[in-house]
Amino acid sequence: MAVSVSDRSSHSSSSLIPSFLYSSSSSSLSSLSSGSSGQNFMIRSPKEPSGRRIEMFSPAYYAACTVGGALCCGLTHTAVTPLDLVKCNMQIDPAKYKSISSGFGVLYREQGLRGFFRGWAPTLLGYHAQGAFKYGLYEYFKKYYSDLAGPEFATKYKTLIYLAGSASSESIAGLALCPFEAVKVRVQTQPGFARGLSDGLPKLVRAEGVSGLYKGLVPLWGRQIPYTMMKFASYENTVEMIYKHMIPTTKEESSKMVQLGVSFAGGYIAGILCALVSHPADNLVSFLNNSKGATVADAVNRLGLWGLATRGLPLRIFMIGTLTGSQWLIYDSFKVAVGLPTTGGAAPATTTTLASDSTSQRENTIEVA
Incomplete structure (x- = not known):
């Protein structure tokens, strides 16, 4: 019985294979519509009319990743x-904020419930900006470095691709975050400095100039770049291992709920590793932003190497684990909502492998007797 090209095309256009983003096998693409020319790979959004599609690795794709990262x-x-807030105060004034429980107690007695959300505005705006650059540029750099390496080396050295892509994206994201982080730390650790972002930002600029907003940039990079490298590389590899060893079905055969559950679990594990790697630099950022004219040497002399590595660490492990797991859940949920596959599960895709798979797909759609 003959199967026509149009019949196969009609059948393939109704299929969504989430593994497309990172899969280079022709079988994973055979169910995607290649259009009339077979050149553009697109994933149709389930909530959009049939005429609207998001093309993989297109400006619209990177824009969607940017919005998801910001959120x-x-x-x-x-x-x-x-x-x-408690973590920062434990780092700055350990004599007063001796533990997590006592820290919450001190804050409540001195400032009431409203005190627990001091600095929320610079946090919200700063991490919206940072997340937009971090996730959007990570997707771009991951694809860019994969293309430079070629399909064989991109697969063989995929972890290096993840590390390079995340380091590049965070270098830029840190520039967006730094001014907001400087204001946030002052508001949270210096009572009376300012009520929030609206009065704290101009006050800091008047006191120290625009350069004061970037005084903590180098230690911020020292915290955020290793953190982000660990966050993305460990997440990608953890997700791949979960699908390989813990899930009875492949990622393509798993339901969206299972895939999002894997996103949260992989993110939480990655968050724990992130906290361990970046905590010394986090203590430095808090110390330098709170002490005018202070240097790294001052921080080491006052806190000691052990203090830099451990002060506030248990709280930060809990905070960053929950934070990172939730971030990957929200990010992948947004991608699914707009018709994109979840992150992770296989090696990065490259232009070369996509072109090769396009040729294979066109050959497979020839009429078969």
């Missing part, structure tokens, strides 16, 4: 503001 980082960091 997941801004919302989650703002939600954990009370934890961040």
Whole structure:
């Protein structure tokens, strides 16, 4: 019985295979519509009319990832503001804020419930901006470096691709976050400095100039770049291992709920590793932004190497684990909502492998007897 090209095309256009983003096998693309020319790979959004589609690795794709990143980082960091507030004060004044429980007690007695959300505005805006650059540029750089490496090396050295892409994206994202982080730390750790972003930002600029907003940039990079490299590389590899060893079905055969559950679990594990790697630099950022004219040497002399590595660490592990797991859940949920596949599960895709699979797909659609 003959199967026509148009019949196969009609059947393939109704299929959604989430593995397309990172899969280079022709079988994973055979169910995608290639259009009349077979050149453009697109994933149709389930909530959009049939005529509207998001093309993979197109400007619209990167824009969607940027919006998803802004949402997941801004919302989650703002939600954990009370934890961040106690953590920062434990780092700056350990004599007063001796433990997590006593820290919450001190804040409540001195400032009431409203005190737990001091600094929420610079947190919200700062991490919205940071998340937009971090996630959007990570997707771009991951694809860019994969194309430079070629399909063989991109697969063989995929972890290096993840590390390079995340380091590049965070270098730019840190520039967007730094001014807001400087204001946030002052508002949270210096009572009476300012009520929030609206009066704290101009006050800091008047006191220290625009350069004061970037005084903590180098230690911020020292915290955020290793954090982000660990966050993305460990997440990608953890998700791949979960599908390989813990899920009875492949990612393509798993339901959206299972895939999003894997996103949260992989994100939480990645968050724990992130906290361990970046905590010394986090203590430095808090110390330098709170002490005018202070240097890294001053921080080491006052806190000690052990203090830099451990002060406030248990709270930060809990905070960052929950934060990172929630971020990946929100990010992938947004991608699914607009018709894109979830993140992770296989090696990065490259232009070369996509072109090769396009040829294979066209050959497979020839009429078969």
